[in-house]
Amino acid sequence: xxxxxxxxxxxxxxxxxxxxxxxxxxxxxxxxxxxxxxxxxxxxxxxxxxxxxxxxxxxxxxxxxxxxxxxxxxxxxxxxxxxxxxxxxxxxxxxxxxxxxxxxxxxxxxxxxxxxxxxxxxxxxxxxxxxxxxxxxxxxxxxxxxxxxxxxxxxxxxxxxxxxxxxxxxxxxxxxxxxxxxxxxxxxxxxxxxxxxxxxxxxxxxxxxxxxxxxxxxxxxxxxxxxxxxxxxxxxxxxxxxxxxxxxxxxxxxxxxxxxxxxxxxxxxxxxxxxxxxxxxxxxxxxxxxxxxxxxxxxxxxxxxxxxxxxxxxxxxxxxxxxxxxxxxxxxxxxxxxxxxxxxxxxxxxxxxxxxxxxxxxxxxxxxxxxxxxxxxxxxxxxxxxxxxxxxxxxxxxxxxxxxxxxxxxxxxxxxxxxxxxxxxxxxxxxxxxxxxxxxxxxxxxxxxxxxxxxxxxxxxxxxxxxxxxxxxxxxxxxxxxxxxxxxxxxxxxxxxxxxxxxxxxxxxxxxxxxxxxxxxxxxxxxx
Numbered sequence: 001x002x003x004x005x006x007x008x009x010x011x012x013x014x015x016x017x018x019x020x021x022x023x024x025x026x027x028x029x030x031x032x033x034x035x036x037x038x039x040x041x042x043x044x045x046x047x048x049x050x051x052x053x054x055x056x057x058x059x060x061x062x063x064x065x066x067x068x069x070x071x072x073x074x075x076x077x078x079x080x081x082x083x084x085x086x087x088x089x090x091x092x093x094x095x096x097x098x099x100x101x102x103x104x105x106x107x108x109x110x111x112x113x114x115x116x117x118x119x120x121x122x123x124x125x126x127x128x129x130x131x132x133x134x135x136x137x138x139x140x141x142x143x144x145x146x147x148x149x150x151x152x153x154x155x156x157x158x159x160x161x162x163x164x165x166x167x168x169x170x171x172x173x174x175x176x177x178x179x180x181x182x183x184x185x186x187x188x189x190x191x192x193x194x195x196x197x198x199x200x201x202x203x204x205x206x207x208x209x210x211x212x213x214x215x216x217x218x219x220x221x222x223x224x225x226x227x228x229x230x231x232x233x234x235x236x237x238x239x240x241x242x243x244x245x246x247x248x249x250x251x252x253x254x255x256x257x258x259x260x261x262x263x264x265x266x267x268x269x270x271x272x273x274x275x276x277x278x279x280x281x282x283x284x285x286x287x288x289x290x291x292x293x294x295x296x297x298x299x300x301x302x303x304x305x306x307x308x309x310x311x312x313x314x315x316x317x318x319x320x321x322x323x324x325x326x327x328x329x330x331x332x333x334x335x336x337x338x339x340x341x342x343x344x345x346x347x348x349x350x351x352x353x354x355x356x357x358x359x360x361x362x363x364x365x366x367x368x369x370x371x372x373x374x375x376x377x378x379x380x381x382x383x384x385x386x387x388x389x390x391x392x393x394x395x396x397x398x399x400x401x402x403x404x405x406x407x408x409x410x411x412x413x414x415x416x417x418x419x420x421x422x423x424x425x426x427x428x429x430x431x432x433x434x435x436x437x438x439x440x441x442x443x444x445x446x447x448x449x450x451x452x453x454x455x456x457x458x459x460x461x462x463x464x465x466x467x468x469x470x471x472x473x474x475x476x477x478x479x480x481x482x483x484x485x486x487x488x489x490x491x492x493x494x495x496x497x498x499x500x501x502x503x504x505x506x507x508x509x510x511x512x513x514x515x516x517x518x519x520x521x522x523x524x525x526x527x528x
Contacts, residue, residue, distance in 0.1 A: 080112025151179035432458030
């Protein structure tokens, strides 16, 4: 069983991803697209290295040609100067004719100019450099970067120990390669055969260069991208939390209130209306609040209706029970007949009461499912009054109808329900009218509404009771009427039907008459 606190966090008792998490996930996904810039950095580094390889290839060819045409005495100075200018280490290996691949120790430009680069030991560098190399390794793993071979100087600096030289000899072309120094910076090597001259033995030129600036450029770009990404992350997370606060929290409050209403605590729950919110969430909050109030009113009305039904049923049942109990003890045929008449009246009263109760309880539901159609109230009322007259329902009371022109009093609604409204009002007017009295019925168009009124010459409705008469089981009846002839639901049913048609009904005094009641119904007119 889930705990109540769990239900309040998740009213359906299910663990789902919260809206806050989803907002963050969407924004983080967008940031992940920005983080894809690190893949671009790997491509950018590859382009830099390719450009340097091409530059080195051209540079080695030019140096080899210059070396070949320079007199022997000036070659050491030439190599030293060119090495300094290009930040490279230039070595020339002389190849013996008997052992082409072996050769002898080279002539080295560093012996003239001194070192032009230094291979750094990572263990001796500062912690910032170690962090930078760690980031290099991590990003290389993420982007799947190529892993160059480690650069190592041969133990014996001979031509045979350099694969680049062996490949250049085999292909008779310039050979370049990229390797990785101990501190993960690129080492570019290039080898080419020096153009032969009649007076010089066969020689080969090897160039090595530590392209540390490539690593610096890539790291600088990565730092700028990282700073931008960090700023965007902070802004995105802040906006996500702001959205979560302005969207998720109000929705959570509304969900918790709705959950409490569902648990049957409608009278205790105040659904927040969020009056300061003028957006969709504010509209939703006010709609939910209004809905909860409507539910509360419906619950109160249902409970009051159930209590009234219980009270109204008890009276005829008590009378019926007393008559049945007395019937077994009375021997006088006259008294027995009186008791049987009482039983018959009580049964009829119960039948009318139950019928009207059923009608009142299903009015709203049936109106919600009804298919409205265009109705001419003039024709409908004329047929209803003719039917009452033929059945003698009006007794000694006269009923007059001022029939409107055809098409004047046209509404959109449920014909059977509207007939019930007019029937209830006419029946009520006839019951309150004196003998030979006159009940007047009329219908006409008034602007965008159709107005129907029913007038009688009875005692009228006191001003203080004009709202109460539409309550269920209201019991004010005309003098002399046999008790139990009416359930007190007729006007309540009429009001429910009229309001279900977006109309209104009201009781008032007759115009220019000393007494009598007038009931006025206003319904929206059908579009022409």
